[in-house]
Amino acid sequence: MRARFWSGGLELSPAPVLPEIAVLVAACAALLTAAFVPQRLQWLGAPLALLGLAVAAGLAFTQLAGPPRSAFAGVWALDGAAIWGRLLILASAAVCVLLAPAWFARDKRHGEYYAMLLLSTLGALLLAGAMDTLQLVMGVLLSSVTGYVLAAYHRDWALSVEAGMKYFLIGALTNALLVIGVTLLFGLFGTTDYAALAVALADAPGQAMTLLALTLVVIGVAFKLGAVPAHAWLPDVAEGAPAPAAAFLTVVPKIGAAVALIRLLPMFPADAIAWRPILATLSVATMTLGNLGAVGQNDVRRLIGWSSISQSGYALMAITVVGLTDQALPALLFFLAGYAVANLAAFAMITWLRGRTDLEHYRGLSAKRPLAAAVLVIAFLSLVGIPPLAGFVGKLMLFVAAIDAGYAWLAVVAVINTVISLFYYLRVLGPMYFDDTDAPVHTLGSSAAVAMLAAGLLTVLLGVLSQPLLAALGSAVLLP
Amino acid sequence: MLTLAVLIPLLGALALVLWPGVSSATARGFATAIATIPLLLLIAVWAGFNTDAGAPAFQSVVEAPWIPALGVAWRLGVDGIALSIVLMSALLFVAAIAWPADTQGRARAYYAWFLFLMAASLGLFLTLDLLLFYVFFDLSLVGMYFLIGRWGHGDAHRAALKFFIYTLAGSLPLLLAIIALYLASQPHTFDMRALIAAQPVAGMDVRASLILLGFVLAFAIKTPLFPVHTWLPPAHVNAPAPASAILAGVMLKMGTYGLIRIPYSMMTATFGRYALWLGVLAVISILWGALVALAQRDFKRLIAYTSINHMGYAVLGIAAAGALVDGEEAAQTLALTGATVEMVAHGLITGSLFLITGAFWQRTQDYEVDHYGGLAQTTPRLTAAMTVAAFASLGLPGLAGFVAEFQIFVGTFAVYPWLAAIGLLGILITAVLFLKMLQQLFFGELPDRLSGFTDLRATEAGILLVLLVLVVIIGIYPMWLLELINSASAVLVGGA
Numbered sequence: 001m002r003a004r005f006w007s008g009g010l011e012l013s014p015a016p017v018l019p020e021i022a023v024l025v026a027a028c029a030a031l032l033t034a035a036f037v038p039q040r041l042q043w044l045g046a047p048l049a050l051l052g053l054a055v056a057a058g059l060a061f062t063q064l065a066g067p068p069r070s071a072f073a074g075v076w077a078l079d080g081a082a083i084w085g086r087l088l089i090l091a092s093a094a095v096c097v098l099l100a101p102a103w104f105a106r107d108k109r110h111g112e113y114y115a116m117l118l119l120s121t122l123g124a125l126l127l128a129g130a131m132d133t134l135q136l137v138m139g140v141l142l143s144s145v146t147g148y149v150l151a152a153y154h155r156d157w158a159l160s161v162e163a164g165m166k167y168f169l170i171g172a173l174t175n176a177l178l179v180i181g182v183t184l185l186f187g188l189f190g191t192t193d194y195a196a197l198a199v200a201l202a203d204a205p206g207q208a209m210t211l212l213a214l215t216l217v218v219i220g221v222a223f224k225l226g227a228v229p230a231h232a233w234l235p236d237v238a239e240g241a242p243a244p245a246a247a248f249l250t251v252v253p254k255i256g257a258a259v260a261l262i263r264l265l266p267m268f269p270a271d272a273i274a275w276r277p278i279l280a281t282l283s284v285a286t287m288t289l290g291n292l293g294a295v296g297q298n299d300v301r302r303l304i305g306w307s308s309i310s311q312s313g314y315a316l317m318a319i320t321v322v323g324l325t326d327q328a329l330p331a332l333l334f335f336l337a338g339y340a341v342a343n344l345a346a347f348a349m350i351t352w353l354r355g356r357t358d359l360e361h362y363r364g365l366s367a368k369r370p371l372a373a374a375v376l377v378i379a380f381l382s383l384v385g386i387p388p389l390a391g392f393v394g395k396l397m398l399f400v401a402a403i404d405a406g407y408a409w410l411a412v413v414a415v416i417n418t419v420i421s422l423f424y425y426l427r428v429l430g431p432m433y434f435d436d437t438d439a440p441v442h443t444l445g446s447s448a449a450v451a452m453l454a455a456g457l458l459t460v461l462l463g464v465l466s467q468p469l470l471a472a473l474g475s476a477v478l479l480p
Numbered sequence: 481m482l483t484l485a486v487l488i489p490l491l492g493a494l495a496l497v498l499w500p501g502v503s504s505a506t507a508r509g510f511a512t513a514i515a516t517i518p519l520l521l522l523i524a525v526w527a528g529f530n531t532d533a534g535a536p537a538f539q540s541v542v543e544a545p546w547i548p549a550l551g552v553a554w555r556l557g558v559d560g561i562a563l564s565i566v567l568m569s570a571l572l573f574v575a576a577i578a579w580p581a582d583t584q585g586r587a588r589a590y591y592a593w594f595l596f597l598m599a600a601s602l603g604l605f606l607t608l609d610l611l612l613f614y615v616f617f618d619l620s621l622v623g624m625y626f627l628i629g630r631w632g633h634g635d636a637h638r639a640a641l642k643f644f645i646y647t648l649a650g651s652l653p654l655l656l657a658i659i660a661l662y663l664a665s666q667p668h669t670f671d672m673r674a675l676i677a678a679q680p681v682a683g684m685d686v687r688a689s690l691i692l693l694g695f696v697l698a699f700a701i702k703t704p705l706f707p708v709h710t711w712l713p714p715a716h717v718n719a720p721a722p723a724s725a726i727l728a729g730v731m732l733k734m735g736t737y738g739l740i741r742i743p744y745s746m747m748t749a750t751f752g753r754y755a756l757w758l759g760v761l762a763v764i765s766i767l768w769g770a771l772v773a774l775a776q777r778d779f780k781r782l783i784a785y786t787s788i789n790h791m792g793y794a795v796l797g798i799a800a801a802g803a804l805v806d807g808e809e810a811a812q813t814l815a816l817t818g819a820t821v822e823m824v825a826h827g828l829i830t831g832s833l834f835l836i837t838g839a840f841w842q843r844t845q846d847y848e849v850d851h852y853g854g855l856a857q858t859t860p861r862l863t864a865a866m867t868v869a870a871f872a873s874l875g876l877p878g879l880a881g882f883v884a885e886f887q888i889f890v891g892t893f894a895v896y897p898w899l900a901a902i903g904l905l906g907i908l909i910t911a912v913l914f915l916k917m918l919q920q921l922f923f924g925e926l927p928d929r930l931s932g933f934t935d936l937r938a939t940e941a942g943i944l945l946v947l948l949v950l951v952v953i954i955g956i957y958p959m960w961l962l963e964l965i966n967s968a969s970a971v972l973v974g975g976a
Binding site: 381384386387388392393396399400403404408411412415418419422423426430431433434466467470471474 | 545546547548549550611614615618619622625626629630636637640641644645648649652653655656659660662663
């Protein structure tokens with residue numbers, strides 16, 4: 001950031017951040033709308049948010065043309081990883097917007113929800129593009145403070161407040177660790193800029209302080225990823241946050257955090273600073289802990305929360321082997337896409353069924369709501385990795401990357417975890433199909449149904465027709 | 481042609497799902513008609529199949545790009561082994577779908593899942609792409625899981641859960657081994673023909689052994705071999721009869737067929753090094769299956785255990801054919817052909833046996849052998865069908881099982897004489913247990929509460945007649961089948 005910022009001449013064209021500006025403008029517009037329209041028109045925030053996200057996605061798409069580059073004196077990445085990460089974040093956020101109108105229809109602060117959601121999206125976008133440690137900190141903080149609000153949006157419902165509180169406490173701690181880590185790195189190498197850091201690190205001898213700084217930063221980002229050791233908020237948020245917010249918080253920040261991590265780690269020379277074993281350990285711990293936590297759950301939203309932790313563990317496989325194989329980045333991005341559609345499909349289904357969460361209430365659901373049940377089956381089987389769904393292609397890519405990089409044992413651990421995960425997913429799917437029920441099943445609004453069907457369909461299509469996305473991701477590049 | 485054979489059942493399943501208010505009878509008729517189309521298509525492929533010595537190994541090949549970024553393509557094609565198994569599978573699917581089953585008010589879903597399972601199973605035997613093979617392998621699990629769980633009886637949920645988890649635990653090592661094979665090939669490809677030609681892991685030591693272990697573990701669970709067979713009895717007993725027939729008749733073959741198609745063909749040297757151990761495992765399964773079956777009082781469970789025994793014969797034949805010995809090509813070809821005939825014969829015979837158990841269940845909801853007796857007096861058709869099937873299963877000369885087991889043992893004697901000698905004991909034990917079962921069910925005193933026990937209806941008898949006539953034809957005049965299979969096994973052994 002320092003000298004080059006001035007010596008290289010100031011680039012002040014807003015072009016590199018136009019998508020982010022679109023999201024910001026939409027957030028402001030949503031906030032103003034919320035302030036001035038009556039309660040029954042508060043839903044207007046939803047189309048506004050969708051418009052902002054669509055414009056942002058269109059702008060991000062045009063950025064794909066042109067070589068991988070950085071902007072604003074190297075703090076802002078415009079490479080394949082960042083742009084595809086952005087597109088994924090924007091698309092996922094759009095699905096989450098669709099879930100909200102009916103859910104919050106009677107909430108006094110309905111309209112503000114969209115502004116908060118868009119600002120949180122902006123935080124994730126900053127994470128995906130961060131090429132400067134301070135930029136990274138800003139991304140994590142913006143995404144976190146808005147996240148706390150989203151989690152605790154039902155402020156007179158104890159579970160929601162508890163979720164927000166837990167999220168906040170763990171967040172405050174890990175954010176502090178992140179800032180300490182970034183400070184240490186600045187103290188050691190005198191720069192916050194990734195390109196300069198990479199140069200400095202290449203010559204630096206391995207020393208404990210660097211490893212400590214890196215570990216602190218990784219923990220800070222692991223919080224957003226929902227990975228061990230900063231994972232504990234996820235089940236509570238999945239259960240207690242409003243279902244549309246839970247959908248958002250278990251997906252969108254993760255995408256930004258995963259891209260931020262895979263960009264950060266290759267800067268550190270793996271032979272001097274042994275980060276690969278650390279990441280591999282985190283990966284194993286995350287997938288195993290997540291799965292074991294989910295096994296005994298009788299609360300479906302909590303179960304998805306734990307499963308979402310284990311999915312972060314799989315994602316960490318790709319980050320562990322980055323630099324050893326070309327497949328790591330495409331594997332991570334495709335896996336994230338597959339995870340996003342499947343998890344959103346599951347939460348959309350839950351939202352459409354008015355947040356139904358007790359395992360008992362899923363009994364016999366397939367006879368009453370066959371389409372919703374089918375979506376949940378597709379979502380869960382995709383999370384397991386059953387072909388030809390999106391999750392299968394994602395896991396296949398992860399396994400190829402891990403084995404190609406010589407981390408076959410990591411793939412074996414992931415396989416064992418996959419078998420465990422099938423058990424708890426089937427605990428939901430089995431009764432849903434095999435039993436009968438007389439209880440009525442209430443649903444919520446058509447936009448949630450649209451989101452559910454869209455996400456379910458995408459889970460299938462992204463797997464069966466994976467070629468276009470895979471080909472595009474195959475050429476994605478990672479800066480610096 | 482082959483593509484249609486996979487797609488038509490799939491589209492039929494989709495049509496049933498989207499067809500509101502269709503009656504149970506219509507759904508069954510529609511599904512049977514749809515299932516017949518692939519059978520006819522495959523018979524047409526068979527008619528055009530060239531078994532001459534110089535003919536290409538894989539025929540009727542189709543290839544279309546699917547995921548070029550990963551080297552995955554829609555590749556289908558058949559050799560003599562695949563064609564004989566897929567023909568049997570298609571026939572058995574038609575029989576199982578046509579079988580009058582209790583669909584518990586959900587006929588649409590029942591037949592849709594059956595057609596889905598048919599598409600996945602046929603696709604598995606037809607594909608020439610390793611990743612596609614895995615896709616079909618897993619999809620068949622999904623279909624079977626829902627069939628057992630929804631339409632099974634007894635503790636069906638548990639059985640379905642155990643089946644799915646156990647066999648997924650088997651399929652994931654398969655995936656890892658497939659990926660390892662893919663990464664070992666240059667350039668990376670999932671094309672089976674290219675992999676068979678390249679033998680990508682030849683000369684690697686530990687890695688090749690680990691890859692082989694992945695394949696053998698996966699296929700041993702599927703086949704199933706002792707000691708990873710424990711998912712099979714509950715799944716078979718609690719599944720609805722037509723699903724049991726498919727599970728035993730078609731899905732167990734995926735294990736043995738996979739052994740031939742992948743490790744046997746693509747890593748011949750490594751497979752040969754460990755063939756003896758596979759043979760030992762096979763003999764243990766033969767004896768274990770037979771002895772445990774002998775102790776069963778539940779005759780559906782008894783038949784399930786004889787499946788372990790019979791699939792052991794098939795694996796023994798494959799192991800003998802894969803062994804690294806010189807100058808025994810003729811015997812090894814015989815063993816491999818025998819193993820394939822065993823798969824076809826076991827499909828037809830055990831498929832019939834499980835359908836017959838379905839007939840029992842619909843009448844009495846009881847599988848206890850001791851609760852029956854004297855049925856020969858009142859149910860001549862049922863008695864005849866069960867007797868033919870049981871005799872075929874125990875390997876009576878003149879029936880299909882004998883042709884298969886004779887070739888397997890003759891072939892194996894040349895390679896592993898001791899294993900063959902011990903394995904023969906299995907035939908002895910199965911003979912005892914089937915005779916005891918027949919005696920208990922059909923002879924002796926007819927209990928009073930069975931006085932209302934009706935004979936097989938026309939549909940049931942007709943379906944069994946088709947299957948059992950084939951068993952007799954293969955037993956008396958097997959040349960047409962042997963010629964077809966030999967065209968492939970001669971190439972496979974010759975290339976070893």
